Amino acid sequence: MSDGKDNSSIIQLFHVHKYYGSKKALVDISLNVSKNEFIFISGPSGAGKSTLLRLFYLGEPVSEGQILVDGMNLSRISRKKIHFLRRKFGIIFQDYKLISTKTVFDNVALVLDASGKKRKFIEKKVRSVLRTVGIEQKINALPPSLSGGEQQRAAVARAVVGIPKIILADEPTGSLDSDSADIILNLLKNFHAHGGTVIVATHDKELIRKTGGRILQLKQGRLLGSTPI
Amino acid sequence: MATYYHRAVQDIRDNGFLSSVTIITIALSVLIVSAFALFFTNANNVMNYWEKGVKIMAYLKPGTSQKNLHDIKRNIQEIYGVQDVSFISKEEAFKKLKKQMKRQSSILMNLNENPLPDAFEIRMTMSSQRSEKVEEIATKIESMPSIEDIEYAQKWLKQFTNIFDLFRLAGYTMGGIFFIAAVFIMANTIRLAIYMRREEIEIMRLVGASEKFIKGPFYIESIIQGTLGGMGGIAALFITFKLISSNVENSFKYELLDIKFLSPEFYCGIILCSIFVGWLGCYISLKQFLKA
Numbered sequence: 001m002s003d004g005k006d007n008s009s010i011i012q013l014f015h016v017h018k019y020y021g022s023k024k025a026l027v028d029i030s031l032n033v034s035k036n037e038f039i040f041i042s043g044p045s046g047a048g049k050s051t052l053l054r055l056f057y058l059g060e061p062v063s064e065g066q067i068l069v070d071g072m073n074l075s076r077i078s079r080k081k082i083h084f085l086r087r088k089f090g091i092i093f094q095d096y097k098l099i100s101t102k103t104v105f106d107n108v109a110l111v112l113d114a115s116g117k118k119r120k121f122i123e124k125k126v127r128s129v130l131r132t133v134g135i136e137q138k139i140n141a142l143p144p145s146l147s148g149g150e151q152q153r154a155a156v157a158r159a160v161v162g163i164p165k166i167i168l169a170d171e172p173t174g175s176l177d178s179d180s181a182d183i184i185l186n187l188l189k190n191f192h193a194h195g196g197t198v199i200v201a202t203h204d205k206e207l208i209r210k211t212g213g214r215i216l217q218l219k220q221g222r223l224l225g226s227t228p229i
Numbered sequence: 230m231a232t233y234y235h236r237a238v239q240d241i242r243d244n245g246f247l248s249s250v251t252i253i254t255i256a257l258s259v260l261i262v263s264a265f266a267l268f269f270t271n272a273n274n275v276m277n278y279w280e281k282g283v284k285i286m287a288y289l290k291p292g293t294s295q296k297n298l299h300d301i302k303r304n305i306q307e308i309y310g311v312q313d314v315s316f317i318s319k320e321e322a323f324k325k326l327k328k329q330m331k332r333q334s335s336i337l338m339n340l341n342e343n344p345l346p347d348a349f350e351i352r353m354t355m356s357s358q359r360s361e362k363v364e365e366i367a368t369k370i371e372s373m374p375s376i377e378d379i380e381y382a383q384k385w386l387k388q389f390t391n392i393f394d395l396f397r398l399a400g401y402t403m404g405g406i407f408f409i410a411a412v413f414i415m416a417n418t419i420r421l422a423i424y425m426r427r428e429e430i431e432i433m434r435l436v437g438a439s440e441k442f443i444k445g446p447f448y449i450e451s452i453i454q455g456t457l458g459g460m461g462g463i464a465a466l467f468i469t470f471k472l473i474s475s476n477v478e479n480s481f482k483y484e485l486l487d488i489k490f491l492s493p494e495f496y497c498g499i500i501l502c503s504i505f506v507g508w509l510g511c512y513i514s515l516k517q518f519l520k521a
Contacts, residue, residue, distance in 0.1 A: 067241070080440055087437035099429045101243075113232060133516035158436065 004082060009068075010035045010166060010197050011056060016065035018051055018221075025051045026221045033199065035165075036214030038192050041201040047218040049201035050094070053168050056199070058082055062160070070165060087115060090159030092169040092190075096151045098143040104154050104188050105139045106129065111162040129157045149180030156187050166197040173207055185211060233442075239451035244422055248454060251418040255458025255503050258407040260465050262489060263499050265400040267466065270495075274392060283363065285351040285381040287370045293347065305349060310357030310366050319345045325423025339470045346377065360387050408506065413509025415454070416517075419447055423518050448511050457478050459500035466491075 011033035018026040028047045033039060041049045054060045055067060057072055067074040070088050077085055091112075098107050105126055112122045130136040133153040135146075143151055152172065159167055169188065173181035185207060192198045202208065208215060219222040241248045287305065289298075298316060304350055305314045317325075322345045342444065353363060371379045423430065433443050467490060474488050486507060491499075 007388060057435070083437045083439040083442075084435070086435065089437075091435060093435075097432050097435065099432055110433065110438070111436045114433065114442050119232075161438070169333070 002045070008034045009223045010037075010070050011199075012068040012172035013055075014066045014068075016049070016067060017063045018060070018068050019053060019063045022086050024221050029223050031226075033197065033222065035197055036192065036195050038188075038198045038202070038211065040142065040208045040211070040213060040215045041199065041218060042203060042205075042208060042215050043214060046220075048221040049203075049218055050052070050170050052218065053170055053199065053201050056124075056166075057091060064065060066174075069132050077176050083114070088165045090162060090164035092152075092159045092167065094170040094174060094223075096143070097153040098154055098158075103140050104135065104146070104157075105140060105153060107143065108158045108161050111158055115162060121194045126157075129161045130154075132190075134183065149176050150181070152176060152180065152184055153187075156184060158162060160191055162186070164196070167191055167198065169198070169200045169204055171204075172200060173202070173204055174215060180208065185201065230445075233449050234444035235375060236446040240422065240446060240450050241453060244349045244425070247418055247421060248450075250457045254414045255455060255506060256461035256465065257412050257501055257504075258411040259459050259462025259503050262404045262407050263368070263466050264300075265404060265462060265468065266495065266499070269400055275488070276390065276393065278294065283358070283381060285353075285367050285370060285379055287349045287351060287373075287376050288346040288378045289375055289435050290377040293375050294408060297375060298347075300360065301373065304373060305351060305370055306511075308366055308369050309315065310353050310362055311351055312354040312357075317348045317350055317381055319347050322348065328369050337458075358367060359391065369479060376426055386483060391456040393434045401469045409500075411458075411503070411506045412510045412513070415451060415507055415508075418454075419451060419514035420518055422447070422450075423514065428487060444515050447515060448508065451507035451511035452504055453507075454501065455504040458507070459503030462503070463491075463499060499513040 009032050011031070013029050013031040016029040017024070018189070022053075031054065035065075040054060044136075055062055055074075056069060058066070058077065062075070071086060072085055072088075073191075074085070085152075098104075099110070102110075108126045108129060109122050112125060117125075124134060127136060127139070130139055133156055135150050135153050138146060138150060143154065146154065156172070156183055167188065170185050172188070176184065181204075188198050188200070189211065200211075215227045217227065237341050289301070293301075302314050302316065305311060320343065323337075326345065330337065345353045351366070353366065357366065365385070367381050370376055379470065430443055470490050477488065
């Protein structure tokens with residue numbers, strides 16, 4: 001199964017199950033995500049959207065089945081090498097996950113710092129990304145002093161700054177007004193236009209309608225279907 | 230490495246109180262342990278000096294004839310480890326005693342006769358100045374028929390050594406206890422720091438930071454704290470030592486109280502030890518709390 005290499009696939013799931021004790025969170029999911037795809041994982045609350053995203057970056061291990069990400073078999077990655085997998089992703093969390101004691105600059109720079117980039121490069125790159133997401137003026141602000149939209153943009157900046165292969169976004173516009181949501185959406189589209197793969201978990205039908213791409217419908221942990229828009 | 234160092238220094242600054250408590254605790258532990266070491270080193274030097282200066286006095290039985298003296302001296306000299314034997318007549322000893330007693334020497338005037346016996350003063354070779362060897366030589370001399378009694382400082386020096394050894398054992402035990410305590414305090418500090426920054430660590434992991442990137446600054450932080458604690462402890466001991474030793478030297482101008490500070494090798498060793506304490510505390514904590 002691990003030999004099932006497909007150059008156009010970046011993520012492959014083979015009969016993946018996820019249990020929490022006796023509760024089945026995901027049941028027999030098989031899936032193929034191609035490079036440069038824009039995918040929405042849709043479904044009601046509790047359908048397993050966030051759980052599925054977490055499995056991609058080993059936020060949680062699968063209970064059964066196998067996942068391949070860009071040629072890496074997740075069940076064979078040791079704890080010490082997880083960072084190699086996670087560097088393939090830029091993750092936008094539902095709750096932003098910004099470090100509240102560090103400035104916006106430090107939060108975004110963390111990704112480049114962790115991958116050993118030089119300070120000068122980091123300074124330049126972070127400023128450029130913050131300019132793109134429109135919060136350059138907030139570079140020295142602490143996350144708690146930012147609005148929800150600004151925090152989300154900082155989270156997007158952090159997700160894209162390391163030029164990952166895949167962006168995972170969990171309800172990226174969930175708590176935002178429509179203007180802020182549009183900004184985030186355009187940033188994701190821009191990343192996709194530059195060859196990146198985007199996977200968005202959302203129940204926001206308006207967001208899906210505006211964007212286009214493939215929709216994976218989840219219900220009670222089961223994949224009901226895969227529909228191109 | 231420079232990035233880790235900057236992050237470690239930043240963390241020490243951010244957690245100033247916690248870091249200060251750790252550094253002070255390590256400094257106090259080092260101070261106590263090295264104070265013990267200082268005491269034992271100097272006490273050891275004093276005892277070695279005493280051992281080297283010790284001689285055996287062999288008192289002759291009353292009425293030992295002058296012609297036997299030569300044979301007795303030769304017999305003593307033939308014992309292995311004896312370097313020099315000199316005869317001290319009772320008259321000579323009496324004169325010495327009067328000289329030593331100075332003003333109190335008038336007490337001796339009332340004596341009808343000289344109560345002191347003739348004696349031999351025996352000095353040992355360098356290699357035979359250990360207390361066990363001196364005791365062996367003393368036993369041989371004491372068994373000679375013309376010898377009534379012998380006297381040598383090793384008798385009480387040995388008892389003192391036993392007490393000293395007991396103190397030394399207590400010193401090692403306390404040193405060990407302080408070492409363990411310092412390791413646990415260090416481990417606890419790092420544990421608290423990890424707990425306070427658990428969210429940050431989780432985010433670092435999610436954005437692709439390696440274990441080395443996360444743990445590196447904690448190790449550097451604890452090594453810095455260990456070094457500062459060790460140096461602080463030694464500095465505190467040195468200041469205390471200078472204050473006390475100048476007072477002692479002013480009060481007792483005496484060779485026996487030529488107290489010395491720890492050798493550079495020794496205090497560098499102690500500082501290395503406190504760095505190790507810091508590293509070990511950090512290692513225990515990280516192993517325990519950064520498993521997930």
